[in-house]
Amino acid sequence: MTTENDNAKNTLATPTHTPQLQAFRNVVESRRSVRRFTDTPISDEVMADCLHLAMLAPNSSNLQPWEFYVIDSEKKRKKAIKNCMGQNAAKTSARLIAVVARTDIWQDHSKQILNEYPDKPVPKKVKDYYTKVVALDFLRGPANVISAAKWSATQIVRQVKGPIKSPYYTFDDVKNWATNNTALGAQNLMLALRAHGFDSCAMGGFDEPAMKRLLGLTDDHHVVMMIGAGERADNGIYSAQFRFDDAQFVHYV
Ligand SMILES: Cc1cc2nc3c(=O)[nH]c(=O)nc-3n(C[C@H](O)[C@H](O)[C@H](O)COP(=O)(O)O)c2cc1C
Secondary structure, eight states, X not given: OOOHHHHHHHTOOOTTTOTHHHHHHHHHHHOOBOXXXXXXXXXXXXXXXXXXXXXXXXXXXXXXXXXXEEOOSHHHHHHHHHHTTTOHXXXXXXXXXXXXXXXXXXXXXXXXHHHHOSSSSOXXXXXXXXXXXXXXXXXXXXXXXXXXXXXXXXXXXXXXXXXXXXXXXXXXXXXXXXXXXXXXXXXXHHHHHHHTTOEEEEXXXXXXXXXXXXXXXXXXXXXXXXXXXXXXXXXXXXXXXXXXXXXXXXXXX
């Protein structure tokens, strides 16, 4: 008997169908969190390409709420390493990058999208989307007063018309949105480094307030993670990679 799971397996693409699959698999399977790097530098060209690929990550409404701070100045780098609790992944890195989410940028970026939209004139539905739908999604008003009205309206629409996407009611909702999107950029960055023959280590173990002070960031900037990057040293991997069984996490419903 063929089950739904078997069907899912049978429809998996193979390298013959999609030659890029093997290349993608090699990149994903060879990526490890590397804690010690060699002295080999990452050139500006490679770094720029990896960052470019990072920013091709999918992101909601194309609002691109991310920033990447490549900490190259010796003085700042020294302090950033200290803020990363002196971790080897930071200390030995060829490049140290702060991946930052912005909670204040949706309005500016909505305008920028309309200015830089590839189709001219900008279609009305695109204009309406960024001036009305996105605005309604994000606007909260002072002390979230608009959010209260939005919350009531959302409940009514849900009851009367059916499903409606939850808008953002609180600062934490917007922070969550910005962080989700930025983390996808971070993952693209780490895979791009791997594809270039380099490695990385994401770090959540750092002092965020100290890092923000060092980089001159505001309350609307959130350091999602630090990334140490460089060439894998022979002793760069601390333990074998393992994951729990896929079945523990995957639900075909
Ligand atoms: C958000 C995030 C934060 C992490 N923080 C640290 C960290 O502070 N120090 C560290 O050595 N590894 C850190 N890691 C790496 C994880 O420990 C690692 O990804 C995990 O053990 C799986 O190993 P692998 O990446 O080699 O597959 C972090 C990873 C992520 C995604």
